[in-house]
Amino acid sequence: MRAAAQHDRPAAGGPRRWLTDTAGGLPATFWYLWAGLLINRAGAFAMLFLSLYLTASRGASESLAGLVVGAYGAGGAAGVLLGGVLADRWGRRSTLLAAHLVTAVLMVALALSQHLGVIAALALLVGVTHSMPSPAFVAAIVDVVPEHRRSRAFNLQFWAFNLGMAVASLLAGLLAEASYVALFLVDAVATLATAALIAWKVPETLGTRGTTPAPPATTPTGTLPTPPSGTLVTSHIDARPVHRRPGLHTALTDRHFMTFVGLTFILAVLTMQASTIMPLAMRADGLGPSAYGTVVALGGVLIVLGQLFVPRLIDRHRKAHVLALSTALLAVGFGALAAADVLPFYLVACVVWTVGSMLAAPPNAQINADLAPPVLRARYQSVFYLAFPAASFVAPTLGGFSLQRWGDGHWLLVGALGLLAAGGHLLAGPSRERRVAALRRQLAEPVEPSLATRA
Structure with a gap:
């Protein structure tokens, strides 16, 4: 692994070496995922102004606006878990596509809704679908990026996330001056753009680079080697069978x-x-x-x-x-x-x-x-x-x-x-x-x- 990492770095110094150390040796699928994350974050600005939208355009009190934003946060916690389970069972690509497509529809619905109860329910659902892609994005990156290059991949992911959020904050301020409804509609367009990029360029990564073996079975006496999927494992020392039901x-x-x-x-x-x-x-x-x-x-x-x-x-x-x-x-x-x-x-x-x-x-x-x-x-x-x-x-x-x-x-x-x-x-x-x-x-x-x- 050390030799591979050294091989990634050219002998020459200067900007070329810095660029190689920072972004070299990463597969094309990673860069499509990275671009999708950047587009997603740059366009994900509607919920940043949700409380202002509710109080300024929908006549909600500050306490009610806080409850609606809280519903969005609660949905986010549920969405993270749901996204993790679906990404492992259904696939990374399928989870990313479903989450982005449903989010786009929900954003349009939020732009058109006027009843506060409906808006609260939609905010809860958006919280779920907004959070679902996170574990799928990272799992897909781990699937396709060799281990000795993951540090740079995760560094670039963090950079894209923050760059996208900076762009989102700037655009949100400008759009909010014109129309709060435009926030949700442009957000929906950016979400659809991310979905289109994933559908076009990102293959299913579940099952690549050894992602299919079951986790090692554990017994009171230690850890056993990883057997084929769907087997019943028995320890030499402790003859009691250990059924593997991997999950959360x-x-x-x-x-x-x-x-x-x-x-x-x-x-x-x-x-x-x-x-x-x-x-x-x-x-x-x-x-x-x-x-x-x-x-x-x-x-x-x-x-x-x-x-x-x-x-x-x-x-x-x-x-x-x-x-x-x-x-x-x-x-x-x-x-x-x-x-x-x-x-x-x-x-x-x-x-x-x-x-x-x-x-x-x-x-x-x-x-x-x-x-x-x-x-x-x-x-x-x-x-x-x-x-x-x-x-x-x-x-x-x-x-x-x-x-x-x-x-x-x-x-x-x-x-x-x-x-x-x-x-x-x-x-x-x-x-x-x-x-x-x-x-x-x-x-x-x-x-x-x-x-x-x-x-």
Whole structure:
């Protein structure tokens, strides 16, 4: 693998080498998926203005608008799980197509609907279909990208996501000035464009690069080699049969994976501070919406300009060490807000935590892919992605109470939480690496006939 990675890099330095290190050696299917994600994110702006649309155009109160937006979030949690299951059972391409086509129809329906009850129901459904593609996108990328090139692939995915969101925010502001209804209609067109690209250029990837073997069966005495699909496994030491019914429960009971998801949840809680609690703190410091917009814009610009340089910085380092550093940077950046009271201080802190977010993106996605048994790849993705809607609920709920109760002390608590998570990555890293190595060996080992008998 090391030799393959070195082979990817030309001897010459300069821009050509940087381009190869950043985007070289990736298959065409990845680039079509990447383009689809970019188009999808750039056009996914209608829901960003949903609360304003409801209060300004449909006469909803702020509390009712909050409930409708909350319904969208609840649908997102369900959609992530549904998308993971369908992507593993039905296929990545089929799931992506279905989700985008249904989303386009729902967007048109939202543009034409006037009854608040109907809008709430449609928002719930859009939340489901908006979240369904996430595990399918990532699972398809893992299917087609060789392991030693996945870090750069996930880095480019994160970059496309943020670039698309930056474009979406700009376009949304312009369209909202003209017509809120236009937001939903243009969103529907962009969603259809993504579906068309996937239908035209993205083949079904389920079943490629070893995605069909069943996960290894486990017994009270250890882990057995991976037998053919649909078999009944018996241990030499413990003769009790172990029926493999792989599903979401497999991910939820995977100790190494759930530890990683828990640490990712803390990272997400830290990241969510910028969009949930920081605006309140800035207002308390006498800084207006324009100041907050400046901080958010700086973070977006840093990611768009700097994310492509991340692979060369982190590829030679252990993922656990990179994640520990990135989480520590988030902790320091947000913890420093305890002393912030002017815009320049907020901007400096923003640089620190944004660098942390940039470093975290590739190893986070790669560890998730490494820990997932191939047959459950999308299900593991769906459980992983649940950390983010959960954080979007916990961060404002507990953060608002904490800020009101302890004031600037809230940021010290956030910083301490982040430093604990950084230590958690260092402690969990060696065991996680051994688990990944064991999974690779199991997939490479031939099956012993005495260990598997047809059910």
